[in-house]
Amino acid sequence: MKLRFTPIMALLGYLFLYGPIISLVVYSFNKSKLVTVWGGWSTKWYAELFANQQIMDAAKLSLKIAVVSASVATVLGTMMAMVLVRFKRVRGKGLMGGMVTGPLVMPDVIIGLSLLLLFVAMQSLIGWPAGRGLTTILIAHITFNMAYVAVVVQSRLSDMDDSIEEAALDLGASPARVFFDITLPMITPALVSGWLLAFTLSLDDLVISSFVSGPGATTLPMVIFSKVRLGVSPDINALASLIVLAVSIGIIVSALLMRQKPK
Amino acid sequence: MRLGRRFVIAVPTLWLLLFFMVPFLVVLKISLAEPRIAIPPYSPLWEWVNGSLKFNINLENYSYMWEDSLYLNAYLSSIKIAAIATLLTLLAGYPMAYYIARSPEPRRSILLLLVVLPFWTSFLLRVYAWIGILKTNGILNAVLLWAGIIDEPLVIMQTDVAVYIGIVYTYLPFLILPLYANLVKLDDTLLEASRDLGASRMSSFFRITLPLSMPGIIAGSMLVFIPVLGEYVIPALLGGPDTLMIGKVLWNEYFSNRDWPVASAVAIVMLVIMMIPIMILRRAQARGAEI
Amino acid sequence: MSEHILAAETKPWVKGTDRPFVRIKGITKMFGDLAAVKDVSLDIYRGELFCLLGGSGCGKSTLLRMLAGFETPTGGAIEIDGQDMTGVPANMRPTNMMFQSYALFPHMSVEKNVAYGLRREGVPKGEAMQRTADMLGLVKLDGFARRKPHQLSGGQQQRVALARALVKQPKLLLLDEPLGALDKKLREETQFELIRIQEELGVTFIVVTHDQEEAMTLSTRIGVMDAGRIVQVGEPREIYETPNSRFVADFIGSVNIFDGEVDVAAPDLMRVNTSEGPVMCEPVAGLTARQKLHIAVRPERIRLSRTPLEAANTMQGVVTEVAYMGNLSVYRVQLPNGQCLKVTAANGLHEDNPITWDETVHIGWSAAACRVLVK
Numbered sequence: 024m025k026l027r028f029t030p031i032m033a034l035l036g037y038l039f040l041y042g043p044i045i046s047l048v049v050y051s052f053n054k055s056k057l058v059t060v061w062g063g064w065s066t067k068w069y070a071e072l073f074a075n076q077q078i079m080d081a082a083k084l085s086l087k088i089a090v091v092s093a094s095v096a097t098v099l100g101t102m103m104a105m106v107l108v109r110f111k112r113v114r115g116k117g118l119m120g121g122m123v124t125g126p127l128v129m130p131d132v133i134i135g136l137s138l139l140l141l142f143v144a145m146q147s148l149i150g151w152p153a154g155r156g157l158t159t160i161l162i163a164h165i166t167f168n169m170a171y172v173a174v175v176v177q178s179r180l181s182d183m184d185d186s187i188e189e190a191a192l193d194l195g196a197s198p199a200r201v202f203f204d205i206t207l208p209m210i211t212p213a214l215v216s217g218w219l220l221a222f223t224l225s226l227d228d229l230v231i232s233s234f235v236s237g238p239g240a241t242t243l244p245m246v247i248f249s250k251v252r253l254g255v256s257p258d259i260n261a262l263a264s265l266i267v268l269a270v271s272i273g274i275i276v277s278a279l280l281m282r283q284k285p286k
Numbered sequence: 287m288r289l290g291r292r293f294v295i296a297v298p299t300l301w302l303l304l305f306f307m308v309p310f311l312v313v314l315k316i317s318l319a320e321p322r323i324a325i326p327p328y329s330p331l332w333e334w335v336n337g338s339l340k341f342n343i344n345l346e347n348y349s350y351m352w353e354d355s356l357y358l359n360a361y362l363s364s365i366k367i368a369a370i371a372t373l374l375t376l377l378a379g380y381p382m383a384y385y386i387a388r389s390p391e392p393r394r395s396i397l398l399l400l401v402v403l404p405f406w407t408s409f410l411l412r413v414y415a416w417i418g419i420l421k422t423n424g425i426l427n428a429v430l431l432w433a434g435i436i437d438e439p440l441v442i443m444q445t446d447v448a449v450y451i452g453i454v455y456t457y458l459p460f461l462i463l464p465l466y467a468n469l470v471k472l473d474d475t476l477l478e479a480s481r482d483l484g485a486s487r488m489s490s491f492f493r494i495t496l497p498l499s500m501p502g503i504i505a506g507s508m509l510v511f512i513p514v515l516g517e518y519v520i521p522a523l524l525g526g527p528d529t530l531m532i533g534k535v536l537w538n539e540y541f542s543n544r545d546w547p548v549a550s551a552v553a554i555v556m557l558v559i560m561m562i563p564i565m566i567l568r569r570a571q572a573r574g575a576e577i
Numbered sequence: 578m579s580e581h582i583l584a585a586e587t588k589p590w591v592k593g594t595d596r597p598f599v600r601i602k603g604i605t606k607m608f609g610d611l612a613a614v615k616d617v618s619l620d621i622y623r624g625e626l627f628c629l630l631g632g633s634g635c636g637k638s639t640l641l642r643m644l645a646g647f648e649t650p651t652g653g654a655i656e657i658d659g660q661d662m663t664g665v666p667a668n669m670r671p672t673n674m675m676f677q678s679y680a681l682f683p684h685m686s687v688e689k690n691v692a693y694g695l696r697r698e699g700v701p702k703g704e705a706m707q708r709t710a711d712m713l714g715l716v717k718l719d720g721f722a723r724r725k726p727h728q729l730s731g732g733q734q735q736r737v738a739l740a741r742a743l744v745k746q747p748k749l750l751l752l753d754e755p756l757g758a759l760d761k762k763l764r765e766e767t768q769f770e771l772i773r774i775q776e777e778l779g780v781t782f783i784v785v786t787h788d789q790e791e792a793m794t795l796s797t798r799i800g801v802m803d804a805g806r807i808v809q810v811g812e813p814r815e816i817y818e819t820p821n822s823r824f825v826a827d828f829i830g831s832v833n834i835f836d837g838e839v840d841v842a843a844p845d846l847m848r849v850n851t852s853e854g855p856v857m858c859e860p861v862a863g864l865t866a867r868q869k870l871h872i873a874v875r876p877e878r879i880r881l882s883r884t885p886l887e888a889a890n891t892m893q894g895v896v897t898e899v900a901y902m903g904n905l906s907v908y909r910v911q912l913p914n915g916q917c918l919k920v921t922a923a924n925g926l927h928e929d930n931p932i933t934w935d936e937t938v939h940i941g942w943s944a945a946a947c948r949v950l951v952k
Binding site: 028029030032033036037039040041042043044046047050057099100102103105106110113115119122123125126128129130131132133134136137138139140141143144147162163165166169173198199219223226227229230233234244247248251252254255259260262263266267270273274 | 290291294295297298299301302303305306307308309310312313316326378379381382384385386388397399400401403404405406407408409410411412414415416417418419421423425455458512513515516517518519522523533536537540541546549550553556557560564567
């Protein structure tokens with residue numbers, strides 16, 4: 024068979040995408056601390072990772088923030104999407120649409136700085152939020168996450184035949200009833216992927232958290248960042264491998280669920 | 287019931303107003319203030335002096351930015367790095383998007399999933415992975431030395447090259463997805479018609495596929511270009527002290543110099559600059575929706 | 578019972594003494610600057626099967642959606658069974674709708690779909706299930722109760738949608754292109770099914786359709802719509818035989834139109850000059866000489882022959898096309914001054930030598946076959 028340009032480029036592209044991830048996983052099992060020296064198989068970095076109280080605390084805090092912010096953002100983002108797609112005669116809809124996509128294109132440094140300055144101004148004005156930490160990180164994460172959820176749910180809602188909801192209304196269901204009986208079950212896949220996206224983004228955020236966090240609230244990316252700035256550190260490799268494992272399991276489970284329930 | 291409707295409209299709207307729109311006004315306000323050694327470390331925009339309202343509008347932060355070549359250079363260098371990185375991402379991403387779009391169905395979904403998958407693992411850790419690969423005694427040099435391709439280890443880490451690699455790597459999915467969405471809609475019969483009329487494979491590509499995929503190219507490129515303009519993590523981890531990017535400058539202005547008014551002015555100018563690619567993106571997306 | 582109401586001698590729209598069941602009073606709907614429905618007034622009586630007929634974008638669906646309560650009229654009012662519907666939301670109206678896309682709830686079984694409206698009304702579960710089963714029987718879907726909508730064929734889905742809309746015994750059923758998604762053969766069968774169910778339940782139907790044949794078959798009366806207005810209301814025969822405008826004549830069935838001006842308009846003689854010469858019509862009151870108008874002649878009213886014909890209007894022409902349709906043939910006849918006429922003729926049992934291409938033929942039609950249209 025003749026060698027063709029695009030398949031080769033695509034293959035190289037996939038190697039490029041997965042090579043670094045594979046290298047992280049492989050070297051997490053390296054006995055030697057030096058990257059270039061293969062010192063034999065070992066799981067000692069995993070033991071070291073779990074023994075590192077700072078990383079464990081930060082991981083717990085990050086998971087907490089990710090779950091709470093993804094959940095609140097899913098509720099708020101779904102509300103926003105409903106308003107944008109389904110509500111008729113709402114004044115200022117264009118502005119809302121612009122605001123909701125805003126956090127998607129705004130650089131993190133600007134979102135972080137502007138939220139921080141807002142929190143400082145609010146504190147001196149009304150005394151809330153008192154200082155910076157968990158609350159301010161949560162608010163920041165909910166804000167950008169709701170934008171992502173809104174976009175995901177919005178596209179699902181606009182793909183959906185709106186006469187299905189009208190039919191329920193026509194059969195005597197109140198608008199709230201229509202939402203819970205019809206709309207919600209139909210957009211559940213979008214809600215799940217929106218939540219997962221928000222969860223991942225929250226778990227991943229370094230820049231915004233760094234701006235709006237205060238003493239005592241150090242998230243996992245902040246710990247990782249301060250460690251890797253100083254160079255390669257094998258326990259971070261171990262952490263990365265665990266994340267890759269968790270994501271892989273998640274993908275396999277969702278693939279199996281999809282197969283069980285064919286559309 | 288009316289109440290429920292109002293509630294659903296009001297809650298997310300107020301949230302976004304308070305935590306997305308108002309912060310920009312605060313930044314604008316502080317960019318017009320003077321730095322002070324106080325809490326907060328800037329002068330108020332207006333104060334009551336002897337019963338009358340006095341405004342302290344101070345444009346010095348902006349003129350300072352104009353005078354100190356650091357800022358101008360940082361903006362220009364950010365634009366340059368973002369532009370080159372976008373082009374490189376496009377060169378790497380187009381063949382992939384094209385290949386995926388042309389693949390038969392079960393394979394197509396898997397290939398697409400494989401592009402998106404790395405995105406679900408930590409961004410920070412994916413950038414970090416390159417440190418181990420690119421550093422002087424890293425994997426890449428080890429492999430190249432072992433293969434005898436080079437005699438001396440290459441210095442890639444802490445250079446702009448490392449920054450480009452990091453950007454292409456992390457932003458590739460953002461380019462491939464919109465481009466794929468565009469290419470997959472391309473009607474096969476158009477290419478067949480072109481081939482039927484005697485055009486070569488190459489010329490069919492340049493005359494048919496490429497022009498028709500322009501909205502996808504523009505949308506994808508802007509989705510890379512815009513966030514890269516303000517990127518902080520990649521230049522901070524992979525770049526060297528000479529790698530000048532505005533996100534890094536803003537970060538240092540805030541965290542190291544604690545100069546909030548200048549940091550705010552930097553942010554405002556950055557926003558103004560970003561309006562142009564954002565408008566281009568909006569138009570490309572609107573055009574893409576039409577096709 | 579409804580059969581009695583619909584008996585020919587008691588057509589309520591002819592009698593004019595009954596109280597209309599649905600009154601549409603000067604309804605207008607604006608979308609921005611665009612008027613989708615312009616000042617429409619219409620009375621519909623109990624037990625009718627009323628068709629709103631028109632091309633796409635004529636405002637018929639918008640009018641239906643205003644009856645259902647999905648759109649709020651910009652002006653005017655709707656009254657159903659004596660009750661003003663202004664401000665009554667869709668879920669409180671005594672109407673139910675069958676959607677063009679059927680809009681079945683994809684995550685619920687057929688049974689749950691049909692019972693949904695009853696449950697919202699507060700009907701106890703047992704009774705709701707009984708009524709659902711009865712209704713599924715009426716639309717001949719017993720045995721499909723546990724299926725999900727995507728496991729049904731298009732025709733079955735259509736009947737679920739109908740059952741779901743009817744089970745609440747609405748005073749008024751609104752149907753948006755109810756047969757639009759079915760193939761031709763199924764559509765014809767379903768038309769009669771729809772009439773059977775409507776007569777059995779005695780519910781008033783308002784049907785929106787763009788298909789004039791469907792409207793002719795189904796309806797007691799048709800309202801023809803164009804550009805947001807009702808242009809003519811009448812029984813199918815009335816609309817077909819005596820259209821009131823060039824638009825309606827052209828829209829319903831096929832027609833030949835002569836443009837001309839009045840030559841003589843006397844009480845006993847009416848002659849119109851056209852590009853193909855004078856055309857004799859039945860006298861119409863209120864016309865003056867030199868008035869411009871159109872004459873519509875249905876293709877089946879024109880006779881075709883090799884020999885000269887005895888008729889009020891006779892012409893000669895050349896056959897340019899013949900289309901054999903089975904029960905009849907359609908001919909296109911070119912007249913001396915360029916106009917082409919469509920003529921249909923029933924095919925007899927043994928046509929040994931049928932009229933064919935390029936033959937010069939005589940055509941003729943009576944004065945009564947001419948419909949004079951001023952608009």
